[in-house]
Amino acid sequence: MLSRILFTRLLSTAVTLMGVAVIVFVIIRVVPGNPIAMMLPPGATDADIERLKAFYGFDKSILEQFIVWLANVLQGDFGNSISLRQPVSSLVLGRLPATLELSIFALLMAVLIGGGLALIGTRSRGTATEAAIDVTNGMALSIPDFLWGLFFILMFGVLLPIFHISGRISPSLNLDFSTNFYLVESLLRLRFDIFMDLIGHMFMPALALAIPLAAIIAQLLKQSLKESMNLDYVTLARTKGYSEYQVIIKEALPNAVLPTLTLVGVQFTFLIGGTVIIERLFSYEGLGNMAIDAVINRDLPLIQGIVILFAALFTVINLVVDMMYVVLNPKLRHA
């Protein structure tokens, strides 16, 4: 049963990714500004133009171009970046760790803040504290990450300059990293000074990304927790003399967490989507920042590579969440 669910999901993931590839290709091929014209030095001859077109494959028919491009993509070859003159795959994979570290750090923050608020809200249900949490949630939900980011830049970059608001690492601190997972690597090499510097840079952008998700987690988890607080087994635990927090965490939480988990999966992809503008805002050297530069420079192969990578990441996350849901939910497991 599990393997059949997995198979159908894998198939639909493949179809989705194929659709993404087609749409990206179509959008980019209708680009009016001819990218070749922008690359040529003044005084280039027609022969030069033809050579360059042939080099990038722009002289073939659209269908041929797509098939060649798709065959290459499937082998991990996304072509060469026009503006940076390097293979797209290495450029994109070089930036991916920065974005992943930022997104996962933000996800952790969202889970901690949202989970904490849900627990406090359930503990103090029916009091002014819960009402305050609800109002804060409502506000946090209607303000997008872009505005939170700007707000933090003002508050903690200018008024109370305690966090860095620009870049990923202080230029003076340069450990010769052997991977691009700076945060993980600095921790493994026990360079806590660098680790703290990285966190200091990451904190504000990650918080901006985390707040809307934290609000959603708080809202949904609190609702499921409150529903399970009236169930018999919770009452039983209470009569055994557990404290209210013990009851919530040990008894109610394991049963209430499943709907939130599914939602967090989908919302995590939205969070990653938010890194595009947040990285730009905080000059954080990740994929999103590179993507905006690529669009401004009309660097088609690079844009294609980045969008495909994002789409692959999103569909894989959704797949993993679906599978986790199946594995964790006994009703579906034995269905």
Add this chain to the structure above:
Amino acid sequence: MLCSIQSYAMRDTRSEIRPKLGIRLWLCGGWLFCLVLGALFAPWISPQDPLAQDLFAARLPPFWVAGSEPGFWLGTDSLGRDVLSRMLHGARLALIVAFIAGTLTCLIGSTLGIFAGYYQGWADRVISRFIDIWMAFPPVLFAILLIAVIGTGMTSIIIAIIIIDWTRFTRVVRAETMSQSVMDYIASAQVAGRGKFSTMVSEILPNLLPTIVVLLSLEMGIAVIVEAILSFVNLSISTDSPTWGGMIAEGRISIHQAWWVLVFPLIALFLTVLSFSQFGEGLKDRFDPVLR
């Protein structure tokens, strides 16, 4: 402390939040109304020409800070352009995009959603497949990419928003239609001899309207943000027209010298987005037949 007794009863908190919603509706509606007035009459009420540069009046602070000049209420930017006048003119683009892009996205997305949800079958399969594909795109990157392809300008921003956001309506309206279609009143309508299409329009649609209104109001706020983000990365309209996003980008650079260039457009953006989203919620509670 009425709420303390009632919030134990799950979800059933109508009676005590009703008065609060009234205030919220008035506050949000009030801000949006002022903004519309400000945008409409921007050319007449702006104290200065929003494009006029004056390097001798560069980075003047707002009126309550020492060193300000009369006539430049909210200060000037690094080229000496008046912040208040630029904000008023920037509100025009923000609101036009909000209303037009929001409404069109709503019409297209909801139509697809109700058809997919009610007729199901192959139409639903195709639409759902497209939604799946759309969900795999990071929206901001998608928007920037579209603008880069179709060119800058107000029409392009509106088209980009429609292309990106139709799924927001389609997903919700489709699900809502599906849950309405199995209800008894639909069966009765069919028994009473109503056609399928007529049932959809006159029976299901009215029940979807509260949801659609909330989504529409939310979408207008989202459109304002998308416009601001596009202007922020300098991909919206020509560079010298004032936009909130453009002002924010400029304020981000000169943040240590002139905080007001960032702060005032940011406050305007913040209030506008918040108002659109809360206004929709407030309207829903006013018009929801169950709550009423």
